Amino acid sequence: MITFKDVSLVYPNGTQGLKNINVEINEGEFVVIVGLSGAGKSTFIRSINRMVTPTNGELLVNNEDIIPKKGKDLRNLRTSIGMIFQNYNLVNRSSVIKNTISGRLGHTGTLRSIFNLYPKEDKKLAYDNPETCSYGRKSL
Ligand SMILES: Nc1ncnc2c1ncn2[C@@H]1O[C@H](COP(=O)(O)OP(=O)(O)OP(=O)(O)O)[C@@H](O)[C@H]1O
Ligand SMILES: [Mg+2]
Numbered sequence: 001m002i003t004f005k006d007v008s009l010v011y012p013n014g015t016q017g018l019k020n021i022n023v024e025i026n027e028g029e030f031v032v033i034v035g036l037s038g039a040g041k042s043t044f045i046r047s048i049n050r051m052v053t054p055t056n057g058e059l060l061v062n063n064e065d066i067i068p069k070k071g072k073d074l075r076n077l078r079t080s081i082g083m084i085f086q087n088y089n090l091v092n093r094s095s096v097i098k099n100t101i102s103g104r105l106g107h108t109g110t111l112r113s114i115f116n117l118y119p120k121e122d123k124k125l126a127y128d129n130p131e132t133c134s135y136g137r138k139s140l
Pocket of ligand 2: 041043
């Protein structure tokens with residue numbers, strides 16, 4: 001489902017964020033990335049929804065290399081991947097469930113999201129996903 005093939009990323013200032021990463025993650029797998037500060041965990045995860053762009057290699061998501069994506073294709077990729085951030089992007093005043101559901105914002109109309117009117121199916125999706133609980137610093 002997600003395959004890193006010899007992926008490297010050098011930041012514009014010359015810092016090596018990733019070096020020749022080869023990883024395969026299959027559908028349904030629950031993966032934990034562990035490493036020292038600065039090891040490249042965030043860079044690795046941010047590469048998957050192209051918040052950062054690898055400078056070498058192939059990164060396949062559902063058999064498609066996402067590194068060359070731009071414009072509408074890139075937006076579609078980001079909309080299809082939910083990401084919950086370590087802290088600075090978490091909405092502190094919001095519940096775990098709302099922070100989780102925000103991954104579906106790309107599928108929700110602007111007015112609905114402003115007023116927290118998430119579709120029933122999205123709420124169910126969030127509640128039904130066991131990961132929802134492990135991210136939380138607040139209870140449901
Ligand atoms: N925007 C950036 N520009 C330049 N260098 C960066 C940038 N972001 C990260 N780095 C560098 O890339 C390397 C990997 O950083 P990354 O943030 O991916 O590590 P991490 O494993 O997530 O660390 P932490 O456990 O502290 O969150 C580090 O050397 C870091 O200083
Ligand atoms: Mg990090």
